[in-house]
Amino acid sequence: MPIGVKVLERPIEDVSYVRATLTGMGLTLRHLVNPHKVTVQYPEQREQLSPRWRGTHRMLTTDDGKSKCVACGLCPTVCPANCIKLVPGEDAQGNRYPLVFEIDEFRCIFCGYCQEVCPEEAIHVGRHYENSEYSRDGFVYDLERLMAQTHPVCEMWDPADPRGE
Amino acid sequence: MITLTIEGRQVSVPEGTSILEAGKAAGILIPHYCYHPGLPVAGVCRMCLVEVEKSPKLAPACATAAADGQVVHVHSESALEARQGVLELLLINHPLDCPVCDQSGECELQDYTYAEGRRSTRYREPKRVNPVEDFGGDVVYVPNRCILCTRCVRFMETVAEDPVLNVSDRGDHALIGKFENQDLTHPWAGNVVELCPVGALLSKDFLNKARSWDMDRAASVCPGCSQGCNIVIETRDNVVARLRPRPNADVNQYFMCDEGRLNYRWLNRRDRVAEPLVRRGDALIPVDWEIAIDAAARTLTGRRVTAIVSPGLSNEVLYLLRRVLERCGAESEGVFAVRQGPEAPLPGVPDLAVRADRAPNVQGAELMGFRRTDAPLDAVRSGDVLLLADADLSAAGAAVVSGALARAADIIVIGTTVPAWAAGAGAALPLANMAEDEGTFTNLRGRVQRYRQAKSPPALARPGWSVLADLLVALGDPIVVWTPAEAFSALAQAHPAFAGMTYEGLGATGTVVADAREPRAVTAGIGA
Numbered sequence: 001m002p003i004g005v006k007v008l009e010r011p012i013e014d015v016s017y018v019r020a021t022l023t024g025m026g027l028t029l030r031h032l033v034n035p036h037k038v039t040v041q042y043p044e045q046r047e048q049l050s051p052r053w054r055g056t057h058r059m060l061t062t063d064d065g066k067s068k069c070v071a072c073g074l075c076p077t078v079c080p081a082n083c084i085k086l087v088p089g090e091d092a093q094g095n096r097y098p099l100v101f102e103i104d105e106f107r108c109i110f111c112g113y114c115q116e117v118c119p120e121e122a123i124h125v126g127r128h129y130e131n132s133e134y135s136r137d138g139f140v141y142d143l144e145r146l147m148a149q150t151h152p153v154c155e156m157w158d159p160a161d162p163r164g165e
Numbered sequence: 166m167i168t169l170t171i172e173g174r175q176v177s178v179p180e181g182t183s184i185l186e187a188g189k190a191a192g193i194l195i196p197h198y199c200y201h202p203g204l205p206v207a208g209v210c211r212m213c214l215v216e217v218e219k220s221p222k223l224a225p226a227c228a229t230a231a232a233d234g235q236v237v238h239v240h241s242e243s244a245l246e247a248r249q250g251v252l253e254l255l256l257i258n259h260p261l262d263c264p265v266c267d268q269s270g271e272c273e274l275q276d277y278t279y280a281e282g283r284r285s286t287r288y289r290e291p292k293r294v295n296p297v298e299d300f301g302g303d304v305v306y307v308p309n310r311c312i313l314c315t316r317c318v319r320f321m322e323t324v325a326e327d328p329v330l331n332v333s334d335r336g337d338h339a340l341i342g343k344f345e346n347q348d349l350t351h352p353w354a355g356n357v358v359e360l361c362p363v364g365a366l367l368s369k370d371f372l373n374k375a376r377s378w379d380m381d382r383a384a385s386v387c388p389g390c391s392q393g394c395n396i397v398i399e400t401r402d403n404v405v406a407r408l409r410p411r412p413n414a415d416v417n418q419y420f421m422c423d424e425g426r427l428n429y430r431w432l433n434r435r436d437r438v439a440e441p442l443v444r445r446g447d448a449l450i451p452v453d454w455e456i457a458i459d460a461a462a463r464t465l466t467g468r469r470v471t472a473i474v475s476p477g478l479s480n481e482v483l484y485l486l487r488r489v490l491e492r493c494g495a496e497s498e499g500v501f502a503v504r505q506g507p508e509a510p511l512p513g514v515p516d517l518a519v520r521a522d523r524a525p526n527v528q529g530a531e532l533m534g535f536r537r538t539d540a541p542l543d544a545v546r547s548g549d550v551l552l553l554a555d556a557d558l559s560a561a562g563a564a565v566v567s568g569a570l571a572r573a574a575d576i577i578v579i580g581t582t583v584p585a586w587a588a589g590a591g592a593a594l595p596l597a598n599m600a601e602d603e604g605t606f607t608n609l610r611g612r613v614q615r616y617r618q619a620k621s622p623p624a625l626a627r628p629g630w631s632v633l634a635d636l637l638v639a640l641g642d643p644i645v646v647w648t649p650a651e652a653f654s655a656l657a658q659a660h661p662a663f664a665g666m667t668y669e670g671l672g673a674t675g676t677v678v679a680d681a682r683e684p685r686a687v688t689a690g691i692g693a
């Protein structure tokens with residue numbers, strides 16, 4: 001059976017591209033003269049990150065330079081991406097501390113739960129996003145690397161507005 | 166029998182039962198600290214206060230006998246308020262140690278505080294601080310976390326009958342002390358770690374090793390001696406991290422000995438045979454299972470075999486081994502030796518002791534017709550095939566070993582390791598160890614008890630029942646065994662002592678064999 005094709009007869013003002021093209025060019029021209037610029041000259045210029053930005057982790061340290069982590073095991077438990085590896089142990093003073101503490105930044109979904117759950121305010125997500133490495137392994141941060149990070153850490157909430165309203 | 170109502174649920178219990186136990190029977194947990202079913206009632210913590218209708222005051226559920234027609238409210242306003250008060254006082258001097266405390270996750274103070282406690286503290290004064298004390302044995306005491314329930318004191322006094330612990334000092338200075346020059350070195354003292362409802366008494370061995378929620382658990386039976394205490398094997402990432410007792414009123418009540426508790430490292434051995442091996446020239450080389458089983462079967466067929474078996478193998482494996490021997494040449498025989506150790510009873514529990522026979526299935530090996538001897542290697546006659554079934558012969562002298570090696574014409578190893586002196590074996594079939602397999606042991610009173618798999622075996626190692634079933638088929642036996650339950654039912658059909666038993670029917674606490682030599686009166690748990 002032959003297929004019938006119905007050819008729609010539409011008025012020229014509906015099918016013409018001239019008007020659409022002119023509208024588009026008008027938009028471009030408007031932005032050309034608009035004084036408000038959104039493009040930033042990265043990396044010379046940088047955007048201010050929100051205080052609640054959640055990025056690359058940082059392990060905070062005590063005054064004598066040791067990691068604050070006591071290997072309580074809460075962050076590996078809460079982490080939905082299962083990307084924290086922790087092996088607890090004892091240091092020379094008999095204190096609980098992490099023998100192994102690793103975060104796979106590739107697997108991390110930057111939910112910030114680890115920071116929220118940590119009873120020692122040790123692990124933090126940071127206001128930082130520039131990560132590049134030559135290998136995937138480079139994204140598994142060990143304790144030393146986490147402690148060596150210097151970027152500011154995330155403020156989970158605005159103290160003036162704790163409910164985020 | 167009396168009938169009472171707890172939280173709107175009717176329950177009938179024998180006369181003399183406490184309200185707390187009646188609650189358990191009704192499926193209602195009444196919070197408690199000092200009460201433990203294996204210890205005498207002390208009534209010191211007041212955590213179990215409940216409201217009993219028509220009674221002027223709140224009643225401690227652990228120390229109040231249930232009465233006919235009683236109506237008990239566990240979660241009424243006044244009971245909750247009283248318990249909240251108890252918790253608040255307990256927490257006054259309690260450190261905020263949960264992140265570093267080993268009990269975290271299995272702590273009754275945590276649990277009840279979450280369930281019923283105040284959201285925050287009203288106490289602003291400095292807390293009392295005392296130093297951590299080594300109690301000897303495997304136990305360390307953290308006084309700051311102690312809630313003075315006296316479970317540990319009562320255990321040492323009335324169950325271990327070695328009163329080493331006491332409550333020293335009074336008031337808010339009170340803490341658990343040790344009598345001078347005494348240590349928690351009683352062979353059963355480690356149970357205080359389990360009994361302690363908080364993180365005040367901790368195992369040194371387990372200290373800071375794992376979180377309770379990190380671990381997987383499997384119901385098992387202690388492989389340490391012929392008593393067969395029921396245990397739980399807890400593993401973290403496929404490594405056994407600790408053993409804990411599992412209640413069985415007929416065997417070990419709530420306890421296990423320290424030797425058994427700490428005897429788990431061999432389950433994590435790294436020097437295991439992980440692949441089937443057969444001899445090619447001078448070396449044992451890894452091969453497929455079929456090839457190794459065929460090689461073993463060819464060696465065994467028609468020869469006189471001396472099997473030296475381990476009394477730590479399951480009933481099923483020993484039964485299948487016996488069946489293998491029947492397929493081999495005439496006069497084939499199976500023997501085993503049992504490592505000995507000092508016997509140490511727990512006086513407060515009838516018929517509970519670390520037994521001199523330090524193997525879990527001595528009775529099973531005897532029931533399967535293996536001969537017990539102190540010199541198993543002497544059973545090897547010249548020209549024999551020596552079938553080494555996971556037996557540990559490290560105690561035998563070098564001369565005895567070399568003598569047996571000289572007499573044996575061939576060696577077949579079925580086990581978890583190949584000892585250095587057996588490196589001349591013709592074939593080695595790697596087995597899963599008891600934590601990696603499931604099966605049953607028969608304890609010294611003839612109780613057949615199941616243990617479950619707790620971790621996975623290395624590489625190609627397989628459960629003993631499955632390896633031996635294949636070997637039997639290769640030897641021409643028509644046996645069909647695909648599961649451990651089928652292995653057990655093959656045994657139950659063949660052996661009169663196991664007649665009528667089913668794998669499922671053994672349940673969590675086991676069944677006694679038909680011809681147990683000293684059948685034991687069933688003793689109910691204290692207060693149960």
Ligand code: SF4
Nearest residue numbers: 079108109111112114
């Ligand atoms: S931010 Fe979320 S996903 Fe990333 S490590 Fe923390 S808990 Fe895990």
Ligand code: SF4
Nearest residue numbers: 069070072073075118
């Ligand atoms: S939650 Fe904090 S203290 Fe606990 S393991 Fe993680 S980083 Fe360490």
Ligand code: SF4
Nearest residue numbers: 262263266272363364
């Ligand atoms: S005893 Fe319980 S409540 Fe106390 S620190 Fe340990 S886990 Fe926390």
Ligand code: SF4
Nearest residue numbers: 311312314315317361
């Ligand atoms: S150490 Fe533990 S068991 Fe002993 S009194 Fe203190 S809290 Fe109770």
Ligand code: FES
Nearest residue numbers: 197199210211227
């Ligand atoms: S459990 Fe009843 S008073 Fe302690």
